[in-house]
Structure formats: C-alpha cells, structure tokens
Amino acid sequence: LKPIAEKVAVENTIVVMTCNMGQSELLMNFVCNAKAKGLSIDNVLVFPTDVETKELAEGLGLTTFYDERNFGKLPSGEARNYGDRNFGAMMFAKVVCVQLINHLQYDLLFQDVDVIWYKNPLTYFHDKTNPNYHFDMYFQDDGAHSSRYAPYSANSGFYYVRYNDKTHYLFTSLLYSGDMIVQSSSHQQALIGLLADHSNYFGLKVKVLDRDRVDFPGGWHYHRRNKDYMKKVVKSEIVPIIFHMSWTKNKDNKLKFFQQMGQWYVKDVCIAQSKHDILKGGGTDTDGGGMDGSGDLVVGENGEERKDSLIEPCCLAEPNIVCHYRDKPSKFPCTDKDPIDEGRPSFW
Secondary structure, eight states: OHHHHHHHOBTTEEEEEEEOGGGHHHHHHHHHHHHHTTOOOTTEEEEESSHHHHHHHHHTTOEEOOOHHHHTTSOOSOOSSTTSHHHHHHHHHHHHHHHHHHHTTOEEEEEOTTEEESSOTHHHHHOTTSTTTTOSEEEEEOSOOSGGGTTTOEEEEEEEEOOSHHHHHHHHHHHTTHHHHHHHTOHHHHHHHHHHHHHHHHOOOEEEEOTTSSSSOOHHHHHTSOHHHHHHHHTTSSOOSEEEOOSOSOHHHHHHHHHHHTOOOBOGGGTTOOHHHHHHHTTOOSSOOBOOOTTTSOBOTTSOBOTTOSHHHHBBSSOOOOOOOTTSOOSSOOTTSOOSSTTOOOOO
16 A cells, blocks of 8 residues: 555655445446536545456556455445434445555545545645644534534544544554444444544644534535525636535435536446456447547556546536436426425425
C-alpha cells in the first residue's frame, strides 16, 4: 500500500473510497460526472472489496488497493436498505481503508460512492485563508439532529481528516471498536461517540459543516428541505461543492434521483456489468454520445492509450436526464409521473 499511496497523493492528500460490485454504478457515475466537468480525480484511491470492482475501477483510470486478506469475504451485493446485513458488513471496509491511509501519515478525504462533485472539495480544505482551516476533522452535516447522532450529527459518508497524533489515535480507537459498530448497526453512530470522547479528553478539533450552508448538501436537502434551495441547485443558480445522495433507501433510488437531477453520466449498457462484459459488448447504446476521448481516455505509465479503458464505452459527455417521480427534485418538471411518496405534490 505504501508505494501506491506515495504515487497517488497530491499535496499529501488522498481521496479514499471503498466499493463493492453492487454499488459499482455509483462509483462509475462519480468518475464520469467528474470527467464531464473537467475535475481531476488523480489522487483518488479506491479500496475495492472484490476483484470485479477492482477491474472496473482500474478501467475507469482509478488507482486501487485490493486487500483480499481483509476484504475477500465481504459481500459483493449492494445493501437493499439502510442497516441491513450487507450495509453493516461494508462498514468494516470503511473503517479499515481510512485507518490505513491515516496511519501512513496522509491527510485524507473519505467519501461514499453516492457523492458527486460540482467543484473539487479539496480546494476548500486546503485553503489556508479559510477561517475553519485549523480543525483536525471536517464532516458533512447529516441533517438528522436526533439524540442517536448527538452531539455532532456528523455524516460518516463525507469527511476530511488532517493527519496528526490526535486523528491517528482516533482511528486506532475506531478500529478497536468493532463491537460498537455491530451493536449499533452503524459506523456513523460509533464514530460520533468516539469524536465526542476524543474532543473532550484529547483536544480533537471537529468541525461539522452546517446543513444550512449552500456548499455541502445531501439527502436532507433533497428530501426534507424547502423546495427553493433544490430548485436553485438544479437550475444552477446555486453551485455547491459536492452533493451526497444520502437519506435514500437503496442504490436503485439513488440512480433515479441522480438522473432526475441531471447528474447521471453513465451509459445504460454499463450498469451492473463487469469490465469483461462491457468491453465485449462494445458499450454502444442510445444514451447519446460518450466522452470525445481527447485527454479523457485512460493512459498507461508511458502515456500510451490503454485499450481496456471504460471511459469511452461507459461515460457520457452530457447527463442522461430521466423523470421518475413528480415529488422529488428534478432538472425539469416531472408532473406526469406518480409520486414515490404517496399523496405528495409535485416538486415543481
């Protein structure tokens, strides 16, 4: 892992993600979405939990580290609901991948695969003029300000960590707290409990990026906040830094909601397909044109174009916008569709 991390780090920072085959479409969308916007993802390091996802991630030009000893027995299927068995099993991967990079003394941004970028978020965290620059850790506000996630309401699917002795100790403690995760069925709840302890006892400085900010929205904004904010986002009147499709039941709904928002950049032929099957099929469909290939194809170490790239077969230059539900935020009115939540009025 050490030589891989040295190669991928930019300004001593690594973007850490973990994924299995069941969530691979969301990983694809993150990559295709970022490339369509011209955003660099060179310092992303993916910890796949199965060989199929490793091959897909590398085909998308991402650097990977497949830890078969630790991850080989984790499920390859997606979680169907929050907190189900597959969801709980993947929490282990989220703990280990962050702990490993932190212990190699890198700053890191951890994010779930259902995050998309409008801008590179590292610019915010690296800005020394930022009045919040002095914190050790930054979390997206989950939105759920309930006692279960008190006192921080920190979302464990998007957070930034500066390496120091305090964060090193925190992630060592989290690794040793597997029983808390199993008992609570929540990596998030266990981590928040440790954040409170380490803040009180050891001076760990934790910043939660308030949910009323406009730049780090997530599922709370999509599903619960007043319509004005999301209308401004889909009309590009507000351009946030990232969007996290949290608070959403499963992958199928996340895909549909990204399509409605105009943030889905993956061709249909690549959904739920292995790298072998995608390349064998040629990746052609009726979704519209793919990436034009100039500078966006995966290249080898010597600069040569790689023939096993998935960018051209899978990535769209323009989003595939599809209406599914009239009551959810959408790029265009979906008034002729049924609501997903019975009795809810049209978003528009």
